[in-house]
Amino acid sequence: MVQAYILIQTEVGKAANVASEISGIPGVTQAEDVTGPYDVIVRAEARNVDELGKLVVAQIQAVEGITRTLTCPIVHI
Numbered sequence: 001m002v003q004a005y006i007l008i009q010t011e012v013g014k015a016a017n018v019a020s021e022i023s024g025i026p027g028v029t030q031a032e033d034v035t036g037p038y039d040v041i042v043r044a045e046a047r048n049v050d051e052l053g054k055l056v057v058a059q060i061q062a063v064e065g066i067t068r069t070l071t072c073p074i075v076h077i
Contacts, residue, residue, distance in 0.1 A: 003029075
């Protein structure tokens with residue numbers, strides 16, 4: 001299982017709507033609107049890195065109001 005944090009920048013005033021919509025996507029375990037350089041932080045999981053990439057590109061980035069994403073896979077050192 002691969003887990004990652006996805007940091008999201010949104011259009012002004014869209015963070016709450018983006019977080020709400022993303023929280024319903026399968027594979028997303030948490031989606032919160034936050035303050036700071038990013039507007040929404042998502043925690044997601046997938047079977048492998050390829051599936052994680054598909055989740056981000058095909059589903060999360062398709063949500064209206066998102067301007068940029070940064071995916072940060074979790075590593076266990």
